Structures are given as C-alpha cells and as structure tokens.
Amino acid sequence: MVLLNNKNMEETYIHNFKVSYDKDASNGIYYLKHDLDRKECLVFFEQAKRKKTADFEDQQERQYTLSYNNYNSYTLMRRR
Secondary structure: OEEOOOOOOEEEEEOOEEEEEOHHHHHHHHHHHHHOOHHHHHHHHHHHHHHOEEEEEOOOOOEEEEEEOOOOEEEEEEEO
C-alpha cells in the first residue's frame, strides 16, 4: 500500500491491477482481494475496462464502483 498525495488516496495491486482508493473504500479492496476468487474478481476489472465502470456490493451490502482510468489503472470508490 502506498499513500498518494491526491486526497489521501492509497494505492494497491489486486491480481496485478493497480487500484487507487480512499480509506472509505478499504472494505471493498479487502472484498476484491480476499473474499472473491480470482475469476470472480476479474469479472469486475474486465467490465470496468470495457464499460469504464463496474458496480458491485460486498457481503455487508456496501456498494462500490470500480472505474477504469488508463494504462491498466483503476479507482475504487464507495457509493452511498
């Protein structure tokens, strides 16, 4: 995990994809990394790359949007 200068954003890698996120989305990062198997997780990354975003919710019904930036980087934000 790397702390970025932009709005307290952090950065991590999930299955070789670089993902930026703020602290509010850290449960979503955990969900993608640990609760889903690789194939389930890759569906969200593929959809975000194709359609620019992929919405999902974790097991506690917290809602997130995974957005494709460019150059194989993504941003995860929590929706309310």
